[in-house]
Amino acid sequence: xxxxxxxxxxxxxxxxxxxxxxxxxxxxxxxxxxxxxxxxxxxxxxxxxxxxxxxxxxxxxxxxxxxxxxxxxxxxxxxxxxxxxxxxxxxxxxxxxxxxxxxxxxxxxxxxxxxxxxxxxxxxxxxxxxxxxxxxxxxxxxxxxxxxxxxxxxxxxxxxxxxxxxxxxxxxxxxxxxxxxxxxxxxxxxxxxxxxxxxxxxxxxxxxxxxxxxxxxxxxxxxxxxxxxxxxx
Amino acid sequence: xxxxxxxxxxxxxxxxxxxxxxxxxxxxxxxxxxxxxxxxxxxxxxxxxxxxxxxxxxxxxxxxxxxxxxxxxxxxxxxxxxxxxxxxxxxxxxxxxxxxxxxxxxxxxxxxxxxxxxxxxxxxxxxxxxxxxxxxxxxxxxxxxxxxxxxxxxxxxxxxxxxxxxxxxxxxxxxxxxxxxxxxxxxxxxxxxxxxxxxxxxxxxxxxxxxxxxxxxxxxxxxxxxxxxxxxx
DNA sequence: CAGACATTGTGCGCCAGCGCACATACAACA
DNA sequence: TGTTGTATGTGCGCTGGCGCACAATGTCTG
Numbered sequence: 001x002x003x004x005x006x007x008x009x010x011x012x013x014x015x016x017x018x019x020x021x022x023x024x025x026x027x028x029x030x031x032x033x034x035x036x037x038x039x040x041x042x043x044x045x046x047x048x049x050x051x052x053x054x055x056x057x058x059x060x061x062x063x064x065x066x067x068x069x070x071x072x073x074x075x076x077x078x079x080x081x082x083x084x085x086x087x088x089x090x091x092x093x094x095x096x097x098x099x100x101x102x103x104x105x106x107x108x109x110x111x112x113x114x115x116x117x118x119x120x121x122x123x124x125x126x127x128x129x130x131x132x133x134x135x136x137x138x139x140x141x142x143x144x145x146x147x148x149x150x151x152x153x154x155x156x157x158x159x160x161x162x163x164x165x166x167x168x169x170x171x172x173x174x175x176x177x178x179x180x181x182x183x184x185x186x187x188x189x190x191x192x193x194x195x196x197x198x199x200x201x202x203x204x205x206x207x208x209x210x211x212x213x214x215x216x217x218x219x220x221x222x223x224x225x226x227x228x229x230x231x232x233x
Numbered sequence: 234x235x236x237x238x239x240x241x242x243x244x245x246x247x248x249x250x251x252x253x254x255x256x257x258x259x260x261x262x263x264x265x266x267x268x269x270x271x272x273x274x275x276x277x278x279x280x281x282x283x284x285x286x287x288x289x290x291x292x293x294x295x296x297x298x299x300x301x302x303x304x305x306x307x308x309x310x311x312x313x314x315x316x317x318x319x320x321x322x323x324x325x326x327x328x329x330x331x332x333x334x335x336x337x338x339x340x341x342x343x344x345x346x347x348x349x350x351x352x353x354x355x356x357x358x359x360x361x362x363x364x365x366x367x368x369x370x371x372x373x374x375x376x377x378x379x380x381x382x383x384x385x386x387x388x389x390x391x392x393x394x395x396x397x398x399x400x401x402x403x404x405x406x407x408x409x410x411x412x413x414x415x416x417x418x419x420x421x422x423x424x425x426x427x428x429x430x431x432x433x434x435x436x437x438x439x440x441x442x443x444x445x446x447x448x449x450x451x452x453x454x455x456x457x458x459x460x461x462x463x464x465x466x
Numbered sequence: 467c468a469g470a471c472a473t474t475g476t477g478c479g480c481c482a483g484c485g486c487a488c489a490t491a492c493a494a495c496a
Numbered sequence: 497t498g499t500t501g502t503a504t505g506t507g508c509g510c511t512g513g514c515g516c517a518c519a520a521t522g523t524c525t526g
Contacts, residue, residue, distance in 0.1 A: 064375035065454040072371040087364040088357055094371060124321055131320040134367065138305040138327060141374035142297035145414050148512075172473065181378050186513065188474060204473055204522065221298040381482075405503065419483065421504060437492065437503055 010054035041092035050082030056102030057163040061095040070181035076163020100164040150190040154219035167209040243287035274325035283315030289335030290396040294328040303414035309396020333397040383423040387452035400442040
């Protein structure tokens with residue numbers, strides 16, 4: 001007789017599912033390592049896999065006419081990539097770019113579709129997550145419009161920390177500029193300021209959060225708003 | 234014997250449903266007149282009704298710390314209000330404010346929930362719409378970040394026209410400022426410019442689009458992007 | 467070790483939009 | 497007819513972020 005003990009799953013969307021459902025999903029999944037800069041989806045292209053990050057972070061990016069990209073959402077251990085499938089669409093409207101290298105579970109679209117049809121619990125979890133992602137997106141939209149670069153940078157670093165579960169990650173200022181929708185130089189200035197205040201350190205893409213509380217104080221409230229939402233969830 | 238002829242439904246989300254499903258929904262709906270400025274949802278408050286606009290337009294707004302609101306989405310005859318219900322959540326994350334006075338069909342949350350559970354077609358339609366709304370939101374987010382007030386104003390007017398199905402509507406510059414996330418004075422300037430170019434006319438809140446094509450030229454491409462998406466849909 | 471490249475730092479002029487304050491114009495109503 | 501309130505127009509100084517250009521590092525590789 002088999003002992004059914006629960007393997008701790010590092011992705012909280014999966015972990016929240018009943019044991020049976022979760023095991024059934026895991027049976028069709030593989031663990032893969034995502035590397036920084038990897039592009040999981042491109043706008044308009046079909047989705048081949050869904051991903052459940054465990055200790056990595058993936059940015060959702062939109063382009064704007066003649067401009068660089070801008071981040072509209074962030075997916076980590078609290079969520080999944082490939083939600084259009086749950087909405088009956090098989091292509092991604094946004095780019096998905098891996099920011100923090102790390103691990104994720106993945107599964108083919110076909111398998112996901114099958115599991116999704118068969119499990120009301122999975123549906124519930126995914127739909128709930130879509131709701132949360134929409135809140136994150138709208139909050140991000142307002143934030144991108146109103147708040148200063150320094151506060152947005154602080155928020156971004158904190159949100160990334162929460163998803164990657166580490167105070168240290170690799171990311172150049174150039175890429176950060178793309179996330180925040182500002183010039184690289186704008187990041188240089190904002191980051192330099194945060195460093196002066198001993199909140200972070202960085203060197204050639206190696207960023208470390210030194211003072212999380214201080215960074216929270218420097219960030220806009222958008223950080224707390226999105227964080228609270230996920231906690232309550 | 235009853236003659237089952239098809240009543241033309243002015244809401245395209247409903248109209249796309251099979252006759253039977255559509256009739257079943259209509260049986261539980263009432264037609265109401267929405268007046269400009271009416272608030273249908275407030276963030277965090279429970280959703281009592283879902284709405285299917287026919288010739289009105291409703292703005293979805295988010296607040297940002299210490300700032301005015303900003304529009305993150307726009308719902309007209311192509312969609313519905315109350316999508317959180319379809320995602321298993323009974324409260325709205327955003328404000329929903331009526332911009333263009335007009336008619337809508339509405340139905341209680343309880344009835345909608347029942348119908349939604351029983352009709353796979355309705356689910357398909359609504360989920361598809363959620364997907365489209367997400368695209369609109371992300372595009373709006375990028376647009377709000379990058380494009381100039383004048384282009385965004387032009388886009389807003391065009392999108393409103395498409396939803397209200399009229400070249401003329403009532404809206405003060407002050408309210409427009411809230412939509413676009415800029416000062417009222419910013420709207421005065423941008424609108425004055427559009428007027429100088431004979432693209433629009435306005436007087437104490439009465440706005441008329443004089444030259445739709447010219448306005449499209451003045452708008453950012455975001456207009457076309459979102460429009461194309463709905464057409465293809 | 468030298469060269470190529472990637473990353474970060476700095477300076478400078480520019481401008482869209484902000485905040486504030488005030489002026490005008492029109493409408494409604496007493 | 498005057499008063500009050502709403503809507504629009506204008507002016508002014510300020511600033512955050514932009515675009516551009518160049519300098520100064522650190523890293524990798526041949």
